[in-house]
Amino acid sequence: MSESVVSAVGHDELAALKFVALAGARAGPVKISCSDLAGRLDASNQTASRRLQRLEEVGHVDRDVVADGQWVSLTESGEAALHREYSHYRRIFEGTDPSTVELDGVITSGMGEGRHYISLSGYMEQFEERLGYEPFPGTLNVDLDEESVRSRSAVSSLSGIPIDGWEDEERTFGPATCYAATVEYGGDAAETAHIIVPERTHHDETQLEVIAPVRLRDALGLEDGDVVTVSVEAVR
Ligand SMILES: Cc1cc2nc3c(=O)[nH]c(=O)nc-3n(C[C@H](O)[C@H](O)[C@H](O)COP(=O)(O)O)c2cc1C
Ligand SMILES: Nc1ccn([C@@H]2O[C@H](COP(=O)(O)OP(=O)(O)O)[C@@H](O)[C@H]2O)c(=O)n1
Ligand SMILES: [Mg+2]
CATH class of the missing domain: 2.40.30.30 (Riboflavin kinase-like)
Known part of the structure; x- marks a missing residue:
């Protein structure tokens, strides 16, 4: 993973990653429908699908696309990306x-x-x-x-x-x-x-x-x- 990969996912992708994690993808693959994700992100289905694709490209999730949705799981690098956000919030609220x-x-x-x-x-x-x-x-x-x-x-x-x-x-x-x-x-x-x-x-x-x-x-x-x-x- 190069520096460009870390900076290549912006806030929009991180929001999608957080949604995926909240759906339980840290423990293993969860079925995500792009329309649910789109609703949550206030974006079109196409945009939601692109965000997941991008997360897969940078290695933050693994995906298996099926007829009525996709199975998505968080990778180690995806977990680390969310963990950085978590550390930032800890710094804000707990004054690390x-x-x-x-x-x-x-x-x-x-x-x-x-x-x-x-x-x-x-x-x-x-x-x-x-x-x-x-x-x-x-x-x-x-x-x-x-x-x-x-x-x-x-x-x-x-x-x-x-x-x-x-x-x-x-x-x-x-x-x-x-x-x-x-x-x-x-x-x-x-x-x-x-x-x-x-x-x-x-x-x-x-x-x-x-x-x-x-x-x-x-x-x-x-x-x-x-x-x-x-x-x-x-x-x-
Ligand atoms: C206190 C300490 C002293 C070390 N001194 C040496 C040393 O003198 N020469 C050397 O080749 N490696 C030294 N090492 C490094 C080990 O060879 C190795 O790189 C590593 O610490 C062990 O990693 P491991 O957890 O993968 O087994 C030292 C490691 C520690 C913890
Ligand atoms: N304070 C420590 C030190 C080592 N360990 C673990 O103890 C084992 C022996 O350490 P090691 O450095 O010889 O082995 P490796 O790190 O090379 O696997 C490894 O499984 C370490 O992860 C630990 O759990 N807590
Ligand atoms: Mg060791």
């Missing part, structure tokens, strides 16, 4: 702290190396001393959406907690930086967590790694594919 950076992404499984690195005593002792807890052995990997990949650059301007590199008899281990964060999913939040940015990593800037004292998949009921919001804080 502007010194936080909100990042949205999808839970993924990685290479299973996070567990190894987090467990090493050279890191673990620093986590306990500087973060105030012993992290669950592993990193929760979040595949950021396009907009969040861009906003991620703001994280480096927040004040992070340095984790020093170290060495044993065999090799050196690189430094990392931690930033206090909250992980939100489906109305629940894990408030004690940090994103960790290792200097040496296999991941690029599209992957966020989160550590916490608890296994976040259990605490928040997370599975691969779920969309979460990670709010990274300036200081805690």
Whole structure:
């Protein structure tokens, strides 16, 4: 998905996307008739149909057109687009702290190396001393959406907690930086967590790694594919 895709859906398409989600398309395909959608959007049937087509083109919905309507389901990117709107309303009504950076992404499984690195005593002792807890052995990997990949650059301007590199008899281990964060999913939040940015990593800037004292998949009921919001804080 390129930047043009994100900006290519305007408010009209987002209104159609919201209608589709309200009809239940987050849980799976729902049957939508263009005349219902048209009525809701105060537009012609043709316009309503074009909006759905556009949403499919940018990958926000999957569609199966049948004789008397179409089955429409929300994709991960469609859910992320609505989630951004939701974050904006939260900022309006709940006054989210502007010194936080909100990042949205999808839970993924990685290479299973996070567990190894987090467990090493050279890191673990620093986590306990500087973060105030012993992290669950592993990193929760979040595949950021396009907009969040861009906003991620703001994280480096927040004040992070340095984790020093170290060495044993065999090799050196690189430094990392931690930033206090909250992980939100489906109305629940894990408030004690940090994103960790290792200097040496296999991941690029599209992957966020989160550590916490608890296994976040259990605490928040997370599975691969779920969309979460990670709010990274300036200081805690
Ligand atoms: C605290 C910490 C330190 C790391 N140090 C190194 C390192 O020294 N060299 C290296 O190749 N990768 C290092 N990594 C990165 C891992 O190799 C890997 O990119 C990633 O963290 C594990 O991701 P996974 O969740 O996909 O298993 C480190 C990761 C963490 C969390
Ligand atoms: N605080 C944490 C850290 C890791 N995890 C999960 O614990 C498992 C082990 O982490 P890992 O970094 O070794 O594995 P992958 O991220 O490579 O899949 C993964 O399933 C992570 O998603 C978690 O749920 N909560
Ligand atoms: Mg991981």
